[in-house]
Amino acid sequence: MTQKLLKTVYGDLEITLAEGGRGRPIFVLHGGGGPFTVAGIAGHLGEAAHTILPTHPGWNGTPRPTGLSTIAELASIYLGYLASEGLRDVLVIGSSLGGWLGTEMVLQDRAGLITGLILIDAVGVEVSGEPIRDFFALDARGVAEYSFHDAARFYVDPASLSPEELAARQANMATMKIVAGDPYMHDPSMLARFDQVQIPVLAIWGESDRIVTPAYGAAFAAAFPQARFETVKEAGHLPQIEKPAETFALIDAFLAARQ
Secondary structure (H helix, E strand, O other): OOOEEEEEEEOOEEEEEEEEOOOOEEEEEOOOOOHHHOHHHHHHHOOOOEEEEEEOOOHHHOOOOOOOOOHHHHHHHHHHHHHHOOOOOEEEEEEOHHHHHHHHHHHHOOOOOEEEEEEEOOOEOOOOOOOOOOHHHOOHHHHHHHHOOOHHHHOOOHHHOOHHHHHHHHHHHHHHHHHHEOOEOEOOOOHHHHHHOOOOEEEEEEOOOOOOOHHHHHHHHHOOOOEEEEEEOOOOOOHHHHOHHHHHHHHHHHHHOOO
16 A cells, blocks of 8 residues: 555644555554554555544644643644544554654543543553653664564664754654653643543553553553553564564454454
């Protein structure tokens, strides 16, 4: 399945999207690493569904209005986009920061556009005794060590990057700090609102994640009325990259159970 990159305007904001396939709409939300971290999910699901993968404003050189500075604001924009396109029965899949964003979309969704939520090593809540690792304090090797089961395989030496690639990564991190840096990687009010979520939720966690631990993920999932928690062995914060087959199998099973 080939995804088409397009730009659309919602309100005064230009949104960059990769879109492809036909069928049930699936809205795939990336984390701080950018859209490439979830492109495999969109590609896998695009054989039998209509996948939409936005690049969050400010990532990969896309425009971010000065006034757009919170996850809640971005969630509202994305919900407005879904409504404007007439999309219904939407499955939202969010990785890391994208999981927080997807959860906020569900909490704001008064029209019932979203009927399923899959979280992959999501951030967004505060869990006692399980702090979110301070990503901004880590160097490149630390990011690899805490994010991956096989750190040696996925470590990227910054010296190997071109000046353009390095600048793009730094710009992405600067944007993430604006929208999610204070309070750090969570909304203190969000967990208390989970009891209003009446859609099925699947939380997938890499067993070796040390950014947000499996214990954090289990507590995150347990706060929803209808959630299942699954782990992926020999995977860290991005199981869809380290163990794609296992991660996709969990996603496929969740979809199959609700057809």
